[in-house]
Amino acid sequence: MRERLAIAYFVVSTAALVAPVYTTLGNRIEPRVFGLPWSLVYVLGVIAANFAVLLWMYRKGVAR
Amino acid sequence: MTLAHGVVFGYLALVLVVGVVAGRRGGGGVADFVAGDRAFGPVLMYFVMGATLFSAYALLGTPQRVVSKGSDAFYILAYGAVGFVPVYFFGARVRRLGAKLGCVTQAELIGGRFGSRYVCGLMGVATVLAFVPYLVIQLKGAGMVMAAVTGWDPTFGAAVVYTVVMMYVVLGGVRGVGWTNVVQGIAMLIVVWGLGLWIPHVLYGGVPEMFDRVIAERPDTLVLPGPGPTSDGQYTAEILVSILGFSMWPQVFMKCFTAKSSRLVQLSAVLYPTFLFFLVPLLFIGYAAVLEGGPADDTVLLWMLDRPALGGIGPAAFAFVAFAILAASMSTGDALLHAGGSILIRDVVVGGMGRKLDDRTQTAGMRASIVLLGLVALFVLGQSAGTSVVDLLLLAYAIPIQFMPLVLAGLYWRRANASAGAAALSVGVGSAVGLFALQQLAPGAYAALNPWGLQIGAIAGALNLVTLVAVALSTRPMPAAHLEHYEVG
Numbered sequence: 001m002r003e004r005l006a007i008a009y010f011v012v013s014t015a016a017l018v019a020p021v022y023t024t025l026g027n028r029i030e031p032r033v034f035g036l037p038w039s040l041v042y043v044l045g046v047i048a049a050n051f052a053v054l055l056w057m058y059r060k061g062v063a064r
Numbered sequence: 065m066t067l068a069h070g071v072v073f074g075y076l077a078l079v080l081v082v083g084v085v086a087g088r089r090g091g092g093g094v095a096d097f098v099a100g101d102r103a104f105g106p107v108l109m110y111f112v113m114g115a116t117l118f119s120a121y122a123l124l125g126t127p128q129r130v131v132s133k134g135s136d137a138f139y140i141l142a143y144g145a146v147g148f149v150p151v152y153f154f155g156a157r158v159r160r161l162g163a164k165l166g167c168v169t170q171a172e173l174i175g176g177r178f179g180s181r182y183v184c185g186l187m188g189v190a191t192v193l194a195f196v197p198y199l200v201i202q203l204k205g206a207g208m209v210m211a212a213v214t215g216w217d218p219t220f221g222a223a224v225v226y227t228v229v230m231m232y233v234v235l236g237g238v239r240g241v242g243w244t245n246v247v248q249g250i251a252m253l254i255v256v257w258g259l260g261l262w263i264p265h266v267l268y269g270g271v272p273e274m275f276d277r278v279i280a281e282r283p284d285t286l287v288l289p290g291p292g293p294t295s296d297g298q299y300t301a302e303i304l305v306s307i308l309g310f311s312m313w314p315q316v317f318m319k320c321f322t323a324k325s326s327r328l329v330q331l332s333a334v335l336y337p338t339f340l341f342f343l344v345p346l347l348f349i350g351y352a353a354v355l356e357g358g359p360a361d362d363t364v365l366l367w368m369l370d371r372p373a374l375g376g377i378g379p380a381a382f383a384f385v386a387f388a389i390l391a392a393s394m395s396t397g398d399a400l401l402h403a404g405g406s407i408l409i410r411d412v413v414v415g416g417m418g419r420k421l422d423d424r425t426q427t428a429g430m431r432a433s434i435v436l437l438g439l440v441a442l443f444v445l446g447q448s449a450g451t452s453v454v455d456l457l458l459l460a461y462a463i464p465i466q467f468m469p470l471v472l473a474g475l476y477w478r479r480a481n482a483s484a485g486a487a488a489l490s491v492g493v494g495s496a497v498g499l500f501a502l503q504q505l506a507p508g509a510y511a512a513l514n515p516w517g518l519q520i521g522a523i524a525g526a527l528n529l530v531t532l533v534a535v536a537l538s539t540r541p542m543p544a545a546h547l548e549h550y551e552v553g
Contacts (some may be wrong), residue, residue: 003153007478010149017142019296027135027287029279033271037279037286039209042349043138047337049231054334063153064326 009053016046020063068213075251075387076228082247083232083240090239093423097237097430098168098406099321102159109332111249112319112399113148114339118252119198119396120205123389124362126343130350132360134282134290135345141286141340143303147310147335154316154475155320157198157551162321169403170467177474178485179468179542186486187467188407190493192437194463197406197456199441202397205362207445209386209393210334216535219446229339229394230330231439233402234431235333238322239465241398247274247353247392251497253342254387259381262344263352267373271348278351287353305465305519310462312471315403329534367387405434466492469529473536478553484536492528496520529543 015021024040033041057063090096104112122140127136159175167173171191175184203222210221232240264274278286287292311317322330349368356371358364368374369382409429413419421429469488473480499520503510514523547553 003237007153013355014096014304014307017145018300022142022299023288023296029283032272032275033449035270035275037135037275039135039287040344042140043145044139044497047141047340050145051334051337052150054149054337057152058327059328063330064156 002057002060006053006057006062010050013046013050013053017043066213066383067379071383071387072209072213072390074264075390076225078233079244080228080248083236083398085386086238086243087232087238090408092427093239094337094410094426094430095168096239096316097427098105098402098410099535100238100242102163102317102321103324103326104242104322104328104343106328107246108333109244110317111330112242113151113259113332113336114314114342115245115252115391115395117250118249118339118392119202120344120389120393121201122254122343123252123346123392123398124205124208124365126346127350127353127358127368128360128362130285130347130422131358131364133292133294134285134354135287136294136302137291137350139299139302139306140345140454141226142362143306143310143407144340144343145279145337147223147307150472151316151320151336152310152330152333154471155333157512158317158320159323159326159329161550167490168202168318168321169310169415170314171405171407172415174409174470174474174485175415176465177552178470178480178482179481180486181483183470183482183489185472186489186493188416190463190466191407192404192412194460195315195400195437196441196444197460199397199437201457202393202400203441205389205393206397208362208366209389212368212382213386219442222445223442225394226397226438226442229326229398230435233398233405233434238402241402242322243266244398245395251391252388252395255384255391256342256345259385262346262376262381264348264367266375267352267356267371274348274351274355275452277355284356285351301519301522304463304524307463308468308525309461309521310396312467313541314407314467315399317404317471318406341467342495353491360464369440399436401438404437405430405432408433408437455504458520461525462496462500463493465521465525466496466528468525469532473526473532474550475552477536479487479536479541480532480549481536481539481542483539484532487535488532490524490527491531492524496524497529499523508546 015051029037031038090101095101101442126137126140155262165176171184171187174187175181201228206225207218207222210216210225211218214221219461234243264271284291288299318327349365353364353368358367365385369385409426414421466489472483
C-alpha cells in the first residue's frame with residue numbers, strides 16, 4: 001500500500017514539473033522567495049518535497 | 065608557473081595517487097575491478113552516484129543554456145528531481161540479485177533474466193556505442209580547460225588529462241573511480257558554490273539584487289517560453305525523455321552492484337536530490353552572464369571570469385573554475401571508460417559471444433578495452449569540429465531509454481520472456497539508429513515521418529514497449545523456477 005502511494009506521489013510530482021501544471025502554477029516571476037524568482041523556487045520546492053518523501057520511504061522501509 | 069598551472073597539475077597528480085592507491089585495496093578479480101567486491105560504503109556511494117552524472121557538459125552547458133534559452137535551463141533540475149527515483153524502487157533488488165547471481169553489469173543481469181545471450185550482447189554493443197560521443201564531450205571539456213590554462217592544443221590537453229584518467233581507471237578499477245569521485249565531487253561543490261555566490265555579490269551586491277536587475281532588464285529569461293523560445297510541449301518532452309533514460313545509463317545502473325548493502329543503494333537514491341543543488345549556483349552564474357551580455361556558447365563560464373568588474377581575483381577564480389571543469393569532466397569520463405571497458409568484455413565478449421574467459425583474462429581484457437575506448441574517443445575528438453559529436457549525442461541519449469522497458473518488465477512482469485526481450489530491444493535500438501540515420505541523411509523524409517518533431521528516444525522507446533507487450537502476451541512465459549530465481553512477481 002505504501003509503495004503504491006509512493007508511486008502515485010511521484011507520478012503527481014512529475015506532472016507538477018511539466019506542462020500544463022508547471023506552466024500554470026510555476027511559470028511566473030512573483031512571488032519571490034529569498035529574492036529568487038518563483039519559477040526557480042517552485043522547481044526547488046518539488047526537489048525538496050521529493051527528498052522528504054524519499055527519506056520517509058527509506059525510514060519506513062518502503063520497497064525493500 | 066601560474067596559479068592555474070599549479071592547481072591543475074597538482075590536482076591531476078592528486079587524483080592519480082588517490083585512484084591508484086584506492087585500487088590496491090581490493091582482491092583484484094572481476095568482482096573487485098568492476099563492482100569493488102560489493103563493499104562501497106555511504107560516502108563512496110553518494111559521490112559515485114552524484115559525480116558520475118555531473119559532467120563537464122552540465123558544468124559548461126548550464127550557464128550557457130541560461131544565456132541562450134532562459135528558464136528552460138531549469139529542466140535539468142526538473143528531470144533530476146524525479147529521474148533518479150526509479151533507482152530507489154529497483155536498486156535494492158538489483159543489488160540483491162547481483163550478489164546472489166554474481167552479476168556486475170546491467171546487461172548481464174537483464175540478459176540472464178531473459179535467458180538471452182543476444183539481449184546481453186546487444187545491450188553491451190549499444191552501450192559502448194552510446195558512450196563514445198558522451199566521452200568525447202568530456203574530453204572536449206578537459207581540452208578546453210587545458211588550452212585555456214597552458215595554451216596547448218585542446219586535443220593534446222585532453223590527451224594529457226585522459227592519460228591520467230586511464231592510468232587510475234586501469235590500475236584502480238571501480239575503487240579508483242570511486243575515491244577520485246569523492247575528491248572531484250567535493251571540489252565541484254566548493255568551487256561552484258563559492259563562485260555562484262561570489263560573482264553576483266561582487267557584480268550586483270548579492271543574488272537577490274542580481275535577480276532585481278534580471279527582472280528589470282531581461283524578465284523574459286525567467287519564464288517560459290524565454291528567448292529560445294521553448295514551447296510548453298518542448299519543455300515537457302525534454303523533461304519526460306530525460307527522466308526515462310536517466311536511471312538507465314549503464315555506468316550508473318551498475319553502481320548498484322558496488323554498494324555494501326541493498327539499503328545503501330536506496331539511501332543513495334534518497335540523498336541524490338541534494339546533488340542537484342550543485343546546479344543552482346551555475347544558474348546564478350548564467351543569469352550574471354545574461355546581464356553582462358555573455359556569449360551563448362560553452363565558453364561562457366570562463367568568459368565570466370574575465371570580467372574587469374571582478375577585479376584582481378580573476379586569476380584565482382580562473383584557476384579554481386579550471387579545476388572544477390576538470391573534476392566534472394574526469395568524474396564522468398572515468399565512469400564511462402571504466403563501465404565501457406567492463407561492458408565490452410563482460411557483456412559483449414563473455415555474455416554475448418559466449419567466450420569462456422577466466423577471471424584474470426577478463427580483468428586484463430577490461431584494462432585493454434579501457435585504453436582502447438579512450439584512444440577511440442581521443443581520435444573522434446581530433447577528427448571532429450564538435451558539431452558531429454553533438455549530433456551523435458542525440459543518438460547516445462536515445463539508447464538508455466531502450467533499456468527501460470526490459471529492465472522494468474524483467475524485474476516486475478512475469479509474462480516478459482526471452483522472445484519479447486530480444487524483439488523489443490531489437491526494435492528499440494534498431495529504430496533509434498534508423499531514425500537517427502534518416503534524420504542525418506534525409507532530413508526531408510525524416511520530417512515527413514515525424515511531423516511533430518518527437519524525440520527519437522521516445523519514438524523508439526514506445527515501439528520497443530509495444531513490441532515487448534505484444535510478443536510477451538502472444539508467447540509462453542518463462543518457467544516459474546527461473547522467475548523466482550530473479551524475484552519476479
